[in-house]
Amino acid sequence: MDDEGRMENYLKRLEPTEEVETESAQKRKRERSVVWDHFKKSSDKAYGICNYCGKHLKTAGNTSNLLDHLKRLHPSRMTADKEPMPKTMATFLNKEPFYGSDSNVKKRLDKKVMDMIVKDVRPFSCVHDEGFVELMQEAVPRYKLPSRTYFRDVMLPTEYDLLSLKLRAALEAVKHVGLTTDLWTSAANEGYITITCHFITENFKLTSALLSTAPLMTPTNHNAQNIADSISLMLAKWGLLSKVVTVTTDNDSTMKKACDILEFKHLPCLAHTINLLAQDILKLAAVNVIISKCKRIVTYFKHSTIATAKLKEAQNTNEPLLLIQEVSTRWNSAYAMVKRILQINEYVTLTLLKLRNGPSPITNEELDVLNDLSDLLSPFHEATLSVSTNTKVSVSLIIPVIAEIHHKMNQVKAQLRTQEGKKIYVVVQKRLVERLDSFETHTIPRIATLIDPRFKKDGFLRSSNAEQAAEALELELLSLEPTTPRRPPTPESTLNEASSKFSFLQNKPKVKSTRADATRQFMENENIPDTCDPLKYWEMTADNELKLVAKKFFCVQASSCESERVFSLAGQTISDRRTRLKPEVVDQLLFLNKNRHFN
Template sequence: MSAVWNHFKLETESCPTATCNVCKLSVSHGGKDRAAFNTANLIRHLKNKHPAQYSEFTAATQIKTWSQPTREAMLKNKEKLPKDSDKAKNITAEIAEFIALDDQPLSVVSNVGFRRLMEHLEPRYELPSRSYFTDTALPSIHNKLRDHLLVMLSKVSAFEFTTDIWSSSVCLMSLISFTAQWIDSSFNLQRATLNVQHFRGSHTAEHVKQAIEEMLNSWAIEKERVHVIVRDNARNMKRAMEDLAVPSLGCVAHTLQLVVHEGLLSQRSVTDTMANARKIIGHFKHSPLAYSRLEDIQISLKMTVKRLQQDVHVRWNSSLYMLQSILEQKRALSIYTADHNLPATLTASQWTLMENTAEVLVPLEELTREVSKETATAADVIPAISALRRVLSREQTTDQGVRTMKRTLLEAVETRFAEVEKEPLYSIATLVDPRYKDRYFTKSDHLRFAKDSLIQEVMKMEENRVASKEPEAAEPVSKAPRQGAGSSLGSILDEILEERQPEAQSVSTTSADVQVWIYLSEQTIPRKSNPLDYWKTHATQFPSLAAVATKFLCAPCTSVDSERLFSAVSNILDENRNRLSPDKLEMLIFLKKKTCTLFGSLRVKVELHIEHMEEVIYQFFAI
C-alpha cells in the first residue's frame, strides 16, 4: 500500500474521493470506476497544501529510479569470467569441496546434468575439465594440507598409530591404513589420517613391515617417536611389528570377538537355539509376503513395526542384537506360527535360554561399545577387564542353561587378557588416568611393577626437563566428587573403586616418587570427565607426570580408527568407480578426512591459488 494513505482516509473502498487527515478536504483519487483509481491527485494535494506531510511521504516511499543499462554493461554481463578472477576461483573451490566431501566421482564435472546446473546458476562461469580437477585442483589442496601436516608432525615427540589391511570387494585392490594420534602442548587429542596406501603382493609379515617403514619414512617419523602401533591379532601383523622393532598392541575389540566366539560355541544348547533363530529370521529376510504378514500382526498388537536383525559372523555383538530383536517380537512370532509355517520353532526352554544368553552378553557388548569410542584409550582396558571378570564370576538367577557358556567366557577372558596388567603400555596409561589411577589392579605385584615403571618414566621426563631448564612446581591436587554410573558395567567399576583406597607408602626423597605418591593418594575424578582436562589444569603441579600422561593417554585400545577409515573408502571405491587408481583414491580419502572440519565447520573457502593458505590450514589443524 502506498505511503500516501497515511495522510488520507477512505469512507469505503469504492468511494471515488478520499478525505485529507489535515484539512478534511475531499480529494478525488481517480474516476468513478474502481479500475481507474490512483494516488496522483492525493500526492499533488500534499505537495501543494501540506509541505510537511509531503516530506514525510517522500521519505517513506524512497522511490528508486530505474535506468536502462548501457550497451557496454549488457555485453560485459555476457562475457565469460576470467579463470583467475576471484569469483571463478571460488566456484572452482566449491566444486572441489563438493567432490571431496560428498564422495562424488571425478567424472561428475563432465556429466550433462551437472554442467547444465552450473550454466543455469552462473552462465559466465566456464567449468574446467575433469583433468583440471584431477591433476591440478585437488592435488593442489592435497599437497598444501600434507606439507602443513608434515610441519605439525615434526614437532610431536610421541605418536600412537593404528593400522589394518582391507581388500576391496569391487576390484582387485588391497589397502593398508595408517592413522596417527597424539596430544599437543595444550592437552588436546589430535588425529590424522596419514595413509591409505596400495598394498601389493601377499600379506606376509615382511611385506607389512616394509609398508609400515615406507609410510613412517614418507612422514619423516623416526621409530624412536613411535610409542605404540595398534594392530589386529593376526600373526603376520604381530610378527611385522616385532621385526620392525616398534611397540605394538593387539586390538581389544578383536580380542573380545575371540572371547565371545569361544563362549558361544562352548554350549551345544546355545548354538542350536541361535541356529534356529537364524533360520526364522532368514525366512522373513527372503520372503516379502512373510514380512508383510508379520508387520500386520505388529500393527494389530500396537507394536512398533521393526524388522528382525540377522547376525554377522565377524561382528559378535550382532548376535546379541539378533537375540534381542527376536525376543522383542516374541508375541508377534507366536501369533504368526499359529497360521503359518516357519522353518524352525522355538520351545519355551529355548526362549528362556535366549533371554539368559542375551543377559550374559550385555556387559560384553557394553564393553565393546566403550572401547570402540573415539575417546577410548589404553587406560580403559585394565578397569574394564577387571569389571568384566567380576560380572562373569558372579552367580545370577538368570544363569540357568548358560552356566557352561558363562564359565567358558570367564576362562577366555582370563587367558586372552592374562598379561594385560603386566603390559606397561596399559598399566602406566591406567595409572596416569585420573579416573582410574591404581584402583583397578587385581594383583599387588602387578601394581608394584606398574608404579615402578611409572616412576622410571617420570624420572626420564625430569631428566629431559632439567636439560631444557623448565621450571617445576608441586601443589596439592584439588579433589573432585565421584559420579554414579547408569550401566551394569559402570556400576561394577564404581563398586571396585569404593572397595579399593590408595595404599599408604613411604615417601622417597626423589621428586619422581613425590609426584607419583601425592597424585595417587588423591581421590579419582568422575569417570565421565575428560582426563586431558585434568592434566591441562594440573600440569604446573605435576609437570613431569603430566608429560608422561601426554605420552600414554593418546594410545587407542582398538584399531577402530582404521576400520572407520575403510568404511569411508568403500563409499569412494564402489561399483561405479572400481577403476579408480590407488593414488587418486588415497588423495580423495585424505582430502575427505582433512577437509570435513575445514569446509564443514569453519566454512573456509579453499581457493586454488590463495595467498594465505598457510594461515587457513593452521587454524584448521588447531581445532
C-alpha cells in the same frame, strides 16, 4: 618506351613491396591456430598441455587432436572463442560471460565442488551429471563446471599437497604418536595397508589423522618384512619413526612380527580380542543350534516382503522394528540379532504362525537360553563400545573395562535361568582369563591406567599388577628431564557428575601409595568420577613429570577401529562402479576426507 625500359618496369612489378610483405606477415599471424589460446607447449614442444584440465596431448605436427580434446571436454571454451559477445550486448541480454580461470569466484566454487566430492564420497563423474549441471547453471549461471579430469588430475593433488603441509606442521609440534594399522582388499582385488596416527596437542586435545591408505611396497607379498618396510617408508615420509609409542593392530601374528622388526611396541586391539572371545562362545554346541535357528528366521523375513509387511503390521506402531542379521565379521552383530529377537519375539511368533512354509518360532525353552546368552554377551558389547573411540582417551580404559567384565560376570552367574546358560558361563570365564587377563601385564595400558585420575591403582583387577605398574611408571619418570613436581588440583567443575560406568570401583578399598616419589601426591588425591575427561584434568594441572607421561601414553589407541573405519570409507570409494581408480587417487581422496579437521 624502348624495349629496355619496358623490361625494367616489368621487373619492378615482380619485386614485393614493403606493404605487401607486412600484409602477408599479418595474415600468417592471424592464421595461428586458436588451439594455442587453450594449450601451452611443453618444454620439448612435443606435447600440448591443456590450460583447463592439465592433460598432456601429443601435437604430432598438427593440432587436430588438441582441437578434438577441446570439442569433447571443453566445448564452452570453443564456443566462447567463436562467438564473442560484446560487453554491452551481454549486459543487455543479461548474459554475463563465464568467470575466467583466474577469477577468485571460480576458484572458490571449484574448491567447493572438490570438497563435495571428498566429503560425500562422490565419483568425479558427478560433475557431468545432468541434474547437477542444471543445478549449477541455475544457481551460478556464470560458473562453468570444469571436467572430471580437471578435478582428478589438478584439484585433487593440489588440495592433497596443501592439507599435507598443515598435517606435517601439526605432527612436527608433537613428541609422541600412537599408531593403528591394518590390511584390506578392495573390490578391485587390490591389497591396501592403512596407517592412522593419534597424538595429544599442546592444549591436551586428542587428535587423529590418516597418514596413508596405499598398496604394500610389494603388492604380491603380505609377509611381515614387507609390511614393516611399507610402514617404515610411510613413517619416514612424515618424520615419525622416532615418535611412535606403540602400534595397535588386530591379533594377526604377521602384524605382531612386523612390529618386532620395526622395534615398535605392539598392543593387540581389545575390540578385536573381545570379538574373538564372542566367536568362541557362538561356536559352542548349545549356542550354535539356537543361533542357527535365529539366523533362519531373520533370513526368512529378509527375503520375504510379505512376511516383513505382516511383522510391521503386527507391531502396530509408526516406527516398527525389523530383525537384524548376524555377520561374523561385524563385531557384536550376534548380540544385536539376539537382542532384537528378544525385543520383538512376540510379534515374530504371531507373524510366523500366520504364514505358510515359514520357519518354526522360537520356543519358550529356547527363549530362556537366548535371555541367558544375551546377559552373558552384554558386558562384552558394552566393553567394545567403550574402547572403540578415537575422540576420547581409550588406552587407560583397557584394564578397568576387563575388570568390569569380571565383576559383571559374577553378577550374571546368579541370574542364569538354564543349564545351557550355566555351561556357557563356565566357558566364558575360562576364555575371559585366556584372552583378556594378559592385558593387565602390558606396560602401556598399565601406566596409562595408573596416571588416569579416574582409576589410578583402583582400576586394576589384581593389586600386584598395580604395584608393578607403579614400578614401570618410576622407570618412565626417570627417563624424563627432572622438573619440580607440584600437587595436581582436582578439576572441581567435573566433580558433580555422579553417574558411573564402573560398578566394581564403588566397593573397592582405596589403595594409597607408600612411595616418597613423584607419584605420591597424585596417588593420594581422591579419584575423580569415572565419567570425567582425564585430558581436562591434566590440562588444568600445573606442569610436572606426570603431565608429560600422560601426554605420551594417552595418545595410544585401545583398538584398531579407526583403521577399520577407513576401510569402510574406502569400500564406498572403491565401489563396484569405481574399481578403476588408481591407488594414488584413492589415497588422496581418503586423506582429504579423514583429515578435513586440519583445514
